[in-house]
Amino acid sequence: MIATTHVAFATALYLGGASVVEYKIDNIAWLLAVVFSIMPDIDLPKSQIGRPLYFISVPLEKRFGHRTITHSIIGMGVLAALAYPLLYFGHNNYFWAILGGYWSHIQIDMANIRGVDLMWPSPIRVVMPGRMKYRIEVGSKAEMIVMCSLIVCCIALYPIGNMGLRGGLDRILQDFGFAHDEFVKVQGLNWYTLELKAVDNLTLEHISCECPVIGEWQGGLIIEHNGKSRSVGESSLHHNLMPIKAVLIKGLPLRVVAQRIDMRNRSLGWLVENLKGNHGYYLLGQMYTVATKIVNANNIEIYSPIIYNGSVISLHYAKAEDLKDYANYTAINGEIVVQFWLKPGDEPVELKLISGGGVAIPEALQHLY
Numbered sequence: 001m002i003a004t005t006h007v008a009f010a011t012a013l014y015l016g017g018a019s020v021v022e023y024k025i026d027n028i029a030w031l032l033a034v035v036f037s038i039m040p041d042i043d044l045p046k047s048q049i050g051r052p053l054y055f056i057s058v059p060l061e062k063r064f065g066h067r068t069i070t071h072s073i074i075g076m077g078v079l080a081a082l083a084y085p086l087l088y089f090g091h092n093n094y095f096w097a098i099l100g101g102y103w104s105h106i107q108i109d110m111a112n113i114r115g116v117d118l119m120w121p122s123p124i125r126v127v128m129p130g131r132m133k134y135r136i137e138v139g140s141k142a143e144m145i146v147m148c149s150l151i152v153c154c155i156a157l158y159p160i161g162n163m164g165l166r167g168g169l170d171r172i173l174q175d176f177g178f179a180h181d182e183f184v185k186v187q188g189l190n191w192y193t194l195e196l197k198a199v200d201n202l203t204l205e206h207i208s209c210e211c212p213v214i215g216e217w218q219g220g221l222i223i224e225h226n227g228k229s230r231s232v233g234e235s236s237l238h239h240n241l242m243p244i245k246a247v248l249i250k251g252l253p254l255r256v257v258a259q260r261i262d263m264r265n266r267s268l269g270w271l272v273e274n275l276k277g278n279h280g281y282y283l284l285g286q287m288y289t290v291a292t293k294i295v296n297a298n299n300i301e302i303y304s305p306i307i308y309n310g311s312v313i314s315l316h317y318a319k320a321e322d323l324k325d326y327a328n329y330t331a332i333n334g335e336i337v338v339q340f341w342l343k344p345g346d347e348p349v350e351l352k353l354i355s356g357g358g359v360a361i362p363e364a365l366q367h368l369y
Contacts, residue, residue, distance in 0.1 A: 001105075001108055001109060001111075001112060001136070001138060001143060002138065002139060002143065002147075003038050003041075003047070003048040003049075004147055005108065005143055005146060005147040005150065006037045006038050006041075006104070006105050006108065007034050007037055007038065008147055008150035008151050008154060009037065009104050009105075009107075009108045009150055010033045010034055010036075010037030010100070010101045010104040010105070011030070011033070011034060011150075011154045012150050012153045012154050012157060013033075013100060013104050014029075014030055014033045014097070014100065014101075014161075015154060015157035015158055015160075015161040016157055016161075017100070018157075018161035018162075019157055019160045019161045023093065025161050025162060026093055026097075028094065029093045029094055029097035030097070032094055032097040032098050032101060033097040033098070033100055033101035033104070034101060035101065036079075036097075036098045036099075036101035036102045036105075037101040037102070037104050037105050038105065039070075039079075039101075039102055039105070040067075040070045040071050040075065040102060040105045040106060040109075041066075041070075041105070042056055042057050042060065042070055043057060043060040043061050043064060043065070043066050043067070043068065043069070043070045043071075044057060044061060044066050045057040045058050045061060064120075067109060067114065067115075067116045067117060068117045068120045069117075069120050069121075071105075071106050071109060071116040071117060071118065071120070072116070072117055072118055072119065072120035073118060073119065073120075074120060075102075075120075076099065076102065076103065076106075079098065079099065079102055080099060083095050083098050083099065086098070106118065107128075110126055110127055110128040111127075111128055111129070111135055111136050112127075112135060112136060112137070112138060113132060113135045113136070113137055114127075115127035115128075115135075174245040174246060174247050175246070176232070176233075176234065176243035176245075176246040177234075178248075179194060179221070179246045179247060179248035180216070180219070180220065180221055180233075182248050183213055183216065183221060183248055184216055186250075187213075187215070187216070188254065188256050189253070189254060190250050190251055190252065190253055190254050191212070191251035191252050191253075191254050191341075191343070192212070192213040192248055192249065192250060192251060193210050193211065193212055193213065193248075193249040193251060194210070194211050194212075194213050194221060194223055194232070194246055194247070194248060194249070195210050195245075195246065195247040195248075195249055196208070196209055196210070196211055196223070196232065196241075196243065196245070196246050197243070197244040197245040197246070198232055198241040198242055198243045198244055198246075199241065199242045199244065200240065200241055200242075201236045201239065201240060201241065201242055202240070207225065207241065209225055210249070211223035211224055211225050212224045213248070214229065214282060214317050215282075215316070215317045217231045217233070217238070217239070217303045217316065218231070218233060218235065218238035218239065218303070219233055219234070219235065219238070220232050220233020220234070220235070220238065220239045220303075221233070222303065222316075222317055225241075227321075229303075229305045229317055229318075229319070229322070230303070231302075231303030232246070237302070238302060238303065239302070239303060240302070240303060252343055252344060253343075253344055254341060254342070254343070255341075255342040255343075255346075256339055256340070256341055256342070257339070257340040257342060257349045258337055258338065258339050258340075259337070259338050259340075260335055260336075260337050260338075261335065261336045261337070261338060262335055263285075263287045263331035263333075263334045263335060263336050264331055264332070264333055264334070265330065265331065266330065266331055267327065267328055267329060267330045267331070268287075268313070268323045268326050268327050268328075268329055269323075269327030269328055271283075271336060271338075272320045272323060272327065275320065275338065279340045279341070279342060279346060279347075279349055280340070280341055281319075281338050281339060281340045281341070282317045282318065282319065282338075282339045282341070283315045283317075283318045283319070283323075283336055283337070283338060283339075284315055284316055284317060284318075284336070284337045284339065285314075285315055285334065285335050285336040285337050286312055286313065286314050286315070286334050286335070287312070287313050287329075287331035287333070287334030287335075287336065288311060288312055288331060288332045288333045288334050289311060289312070289313060289329045289330065289331060289332060290311070290330075290332065303316070304316075305317055305318035305319065305322045306318045306322050306323065306326065308326065313326060313329060313331075313334075315336060
């Protein structure tokens, strides 16, 4: 095969691997795969790699011939040994890019009429396909067709390789299930946005937005829409919005810094005051209070950032503005987790809690929880 065919085949394999295995496309690894896709032809002085390295290619051809040792398992083994330091120093992607590019050359050369001496020094030649009439002659029209097809394949694979197969399917199908499952696997690593078309289960209003995703709830996702936290999912019993189309979009790297706060004898108002001036944050957890009123808890499964059943306040990705009606409630017991969400370049989080924040709880009530 000519060099362009080898380069196109190696590129197709590299981008195809990124699509299926979902590793990140790395330009250096890609370049290594391309360079080593023509390296086995170093045993041919007239080849693209053989001409500049004639002092290696000429002796190799005279001693072993073409498509022998450099196209064999032994040649692969020698290359793996030479590239092993990359593994040792943690550059696994470069190591496998080199071996993958080298193997791609051998693999497509099996489709040549002559085949390759994969088991060298054994005289057994490996060809694929087995029948000669289906194999390709170097430089023939058939090879040109294969080469052009590979180039088209590379162009098609590039955007899918950047998104991954699941991301590509998500973009094509716009299925909420894909978006939900993907977010559950990667949450906490990056900022994510949901490109959403949905229907409000209460008002039947049709909504289109690109909403930040902040969490998961009852098989759905929690998003911020018009400054409020709302849940999206396929159950009208548990979610505020019914999705029609949804695509999960990856954003900047995310760093989450979490801190646990003991809320005993402290109020939510005290906590909010301590968090003023800090980075953006979300509150999660529960605190037990003295029951002051009877609350209808029939809709407790429908998402709300704050749920109060009369004695327990549950927070699930709540923000300061969600707590205004509960600021004076003091906890008998409970713990709140503060999650600070940071973008690259954000200043470090400093949280210094002041003492106090609530009223004394009678000892008899403290033993209730």
